[in-house]
Amino acid sequence: MTRAVPPLPPRDGVPASRLWLPAGDWPDLLAFLVARFPHLDADVWRARFAGGEVLDELGQPLGADTPYAAGRCLHYFRDVPPERVVPFAETVLYRDERLVAVDKPHFLASIPSGKHLHETLLMRLRKSLNLPDLTPIHRLDRETAGVMLFCADPAHRGAYQTLFAERRVAKTYEALVHYRPGLTLPARHCSRLVERDDSFVMHEVDGEPNSETRIELIAARGDIAHLRLSPATGKKHQLRAHLAALGAPIVNDRWYPRLLPDGPDDYARPLKLVARAIAFTDPLDGAPRRFESARTL
Incomplete structure (x- = not known):
């Protein structure tokens, strides 16, 4: 059974990665890490060891020649190349001792992933609000702007996440789409979405529906329509995949249909999708909550 190991304090707002050592016969930690991460050169790990960036359970630096011991826990900090600064600011809509609601700009990742670390909404907020324990309650795609919720007190995160799991959160989005003549609105679109075998994008397949979106027309001008979208479920890329399947893809969507x-972000052509509003009853004090984005399409 894996024993409990408390997290190390973050560095510059970045939490340490944690790695439990599996059974194996590597002679030392360097040999294991080179085998575990073949995309990283051995010299990278030697430099990390020399710089005291590979630590034990207590936060003490380890040497590259430390004998390998299955079952122990290593901590290390990610080494991320310089990131391109996203030139758009987030806006804090609400903050109390438990909950933070934020209006996220386009192009800013919600949480650290891949090549995005410091230039993410979570890391920006941890630093600007001095809330090192801040965690997301849900997520938005990097390309999507709008309302996103965070929990400032880890003890209460589960209560808010349960709202989403039990579909007790009313989420409203707006989008500009390439309007297809003959598309009857309002409509309720249900389908089974799965990830493609050859990429990370979603597509519709036969089978029991696992996604549902209500689609309403706000206005139409020529071949562009302004839609209101109310997802009842939260599948990955659900709105983008649903609209593409209906022949009305979102304007400036580089993934659908x-x-x-891949290429550099074109800040003049953001995805025309915004998480307009989130509403729910607070599970801790029973107060009605509603937060709305001021961003325009």
């Missing part, structure tokens, strides 16, 4: 080659 066709995955375009």
Whole structure:
């Protein structure tokens, strides 16, 4: 049974990665880490050891030649190349001792992942609000702007996440789409969404529906329509996949209906999708909560 190991204090707002050592016969920690992370050169790990960036359960630096011992816990801090600063600011809509509601800009990742670490909404807020224990209650795609919720007290995060799991949160989005003549609105679109085998995008397949979105027309001008979207479920890329499947993809979507080659962000062409509002009854004090984005499409 894995024993409890408390987390190490973050560095510059960045939490340490944690790695439990599996059974194996590596002679030392360096040999194991080189085998565990083949994309990293051995010299990278030697430099981390030399800089005291590989630590034991108590936060004490370890040497590259430390004998390998299955079952112990290592901590290390991610080494991320310089990040491109996202030139758009988030806006704090609400803050108390438990809950933080934020209006996220386009192009800013919600949480650290891949090449995005400091330039993420979570890391920005931990630093600017001095809340090192801040955690997301849900997520938005990096390309999507709008309302996102965070929990400032880890003891209460589960209560808020349960609201989403039990579908007791009313979420409203707005989008500009390439309007298809003959699309009858309002409509309720249900389908089974799964991730493609050859990429990270979602597509519809036969089978029991696992996603549902209500779609309403706000206005239409020429071949562009302004829609209100109310998802009853929260599948990955649900709104983008649903609208693409209906022949009305979101304006400036680089993934749906066709995955375009990766390239630098074009700040003049954001995805025309915003999480407009979130409403729910607070599970801890029973107060009605509603937060709305001021961002325009």
